Amino acid sequence: MAGIGFELRKILSRDSYTATLHAYVYAGLISSGPWVLSILSVMLVGVISLALVMPEMLIRQFFITVTYLMASSLILTGGLQLFFTRFVSDRLFEGRHDDVLPNLVGILLVVTLGAGTMGIVLLATLFDQPLIYRLLVLANFVVLCNLWLVLIFLSGMKAYNRILLVMVLGYSVMVGSAFVLHALQMEGLLLALLLGHSALLFMFLFEILREYRAEKMVAFDFLDRRKVFISLLFTGLGYNLGIWVDKFIFWFNPLTSSQVIGPLRASVLYDLPIFLAYLAIIPGMAVFLVRIETDFAEWYDRLYRAVREGEPLQHITQLKAEMTLAIRQGLLEICKVQGLTVVLLFLFAPRLLGWLGISSYYLPLFYIDLIGVSIQVVFMAILNVFFYLDKRVIVLELCGLFVVLNVVFTWLSLQLGPSFFGYGFTFSLLACVMLGLVKLSRTLEDLEYDTFMLAQR
Structure with a gap:
């Protein structure tokens, strides 16, 4: 929209x-x-x-x-x-x-x-x-x-x-x-x-x-x-489940949680740092929306309007190159802004937690959660580009992988002990982003072929 x-x-x-x-x-x-x-x-x-x-x-x-x-x-x-x-x-x-x-x-x-x-x-x-x-x-x-x-x-x-x-x-x-x-x-x-x-x-x-x-x-x-498109139902379910599944694992592990009300449990150790970390993604989200919905969306619209209107292949290829550059610059700017936010919060985190009356014991988990939620912004940007390109199967695969990796890595982090808490969430997102970038590169390389073959079908 x-x-x-x-x-x-x-x-x-x-x-x-x-x-x-x-x-x-x-x-x-x-x-x-x-x-x-x-x-x-x-x-x-x-x-x-x-x-x-x-x-x-x-x-x-x-x-x-x-x-x-x-x-x-x-x-x-x-x-x-x-x-x-x-x-x-x-x-x-x-x-x-x-x-x-x-x-x-x-x-x-x-x-x-x-x-x-x-x-x-x-x-x-x-x-x-x-x-x-x-x-x-x-x-x-x-x-x-x-x-x-x-x-x-x-x-x-x-x-x-x-x-x-x-x-x-x-x-x-x-x-x-x-x-x-x-x-x-x-x-x-x-x-x-x-x-x-x-x-x-x-x-x-x-x-x-x-x-x-x-x-x-x-x-x-x-x-x-x-x-x-029924696949979008499973994609949305997978993405949101992937975000929350590590929390549920910590909530319903008796060693990391306690009963609060009725069947509802909570993990004081795990919940507070990631709750605070999510407030740090506001700058990255703003950049994500501006860059994806302006530069990239404009070149995307020009490219596919040229395809619909039967423009020469050379012109279409040039527009694709501009769109690819917009994607690259958008992702880079998100990384810059969110990276700067993470660095600043790393520097001021001890003072911030002290001001909030939170023990410095939470600092290591807060740091890894900051990195994790920042990677999530990049993941969202990649998914959004795939949605524009109508690559619903790739998005579904990435969201499904996110759920599976977050479950597996979070379970491993529980086995390894408190020093590794939070790494499951962060590493699962990192793996999905790396795979997403590889798939995005291949998709852009084959874009003309896929576009015209799809039109023929």
Whole structure:
């Protein structure tokens, strides 16, 4: 969905430092804004709760509940996000804008029923907490599953000031509600979380209603096998499972975790460093979005427009060379910016952890997690290029490999001891990036052949 690309190119066309900064701020907002604001808001809820003298154990139970809600909802809907994004992109390419909104409503209905049914079964069989706790967890789970699907439209909408305002309002509702409802203890915090994310969901839906018009309200065209790509379901599932599987291994290993609430377990040793490390990828994510959605996307569009219009092969080859250069420069710039971020955090990490009241014992794991999440940004950029080139099989292979390697390497790190914790996640991503670069090089070499042979078929 090229909305963000068009807007970023328009901003960068002003050719000034202010315009460049403007573009990167917008890119950071779209790529990282929702989850960064979510993390900071949940942390602020915890701080407020401590200030209101709520039991520390209760706040920890709230944090772990939220973590499992995020993980499970992302894994469940990860495939649907890719699947539906491609469906919407194809309809927009065809000029069938009226199909977008009805099918969004349709997939939200499917997700609500599916997530609700799954949540009811799991909460009824695995949890023995009070009914109000289980109902609030169920409601939060369903809302989050719907919210992830709605957020894919952010890059297609150009009203970024309104988007930022919606985010601030939604998370302000969450924090304000936590302050007002703190007397209800755990239930009050979960209700505040529900109110905040529900406000976000409905405000974003309102923005989408303003952007896309339709004659009918509900459609299920995305279930038509001829209009979708089933492989994207498994790709999205694999990518999100790959991100979370090492956490689950640590959570459910009795030697590295403890029971927190119901069947939910947590690993204090492993969770905190990687949680902090993920906040460090904001610069890399902004560069990733700017470079992929401007330089690369522009040359990609020129190349395939030339192919469709029957331009001479020499001209097409020249455009391919420019696109390849844009990919190389984009990946290099991501590495530079994210590498500089890692170096700075390496230098200031002891002071940062001390300021946060975190033991220096966490430093080695924090360092390796920083490297791991930075490599993940490069991995995302490579996957995005493959998606543009419609190499769905390669992306599926890389995401499947990510899951397998993360399981194997994380298990090995557990056998080797605490000094090797975090290496499983980092090495699995490193291996996938190296393989991805090799496959990308081969794909670009064979691009003309693949393009014209595909056209013949």
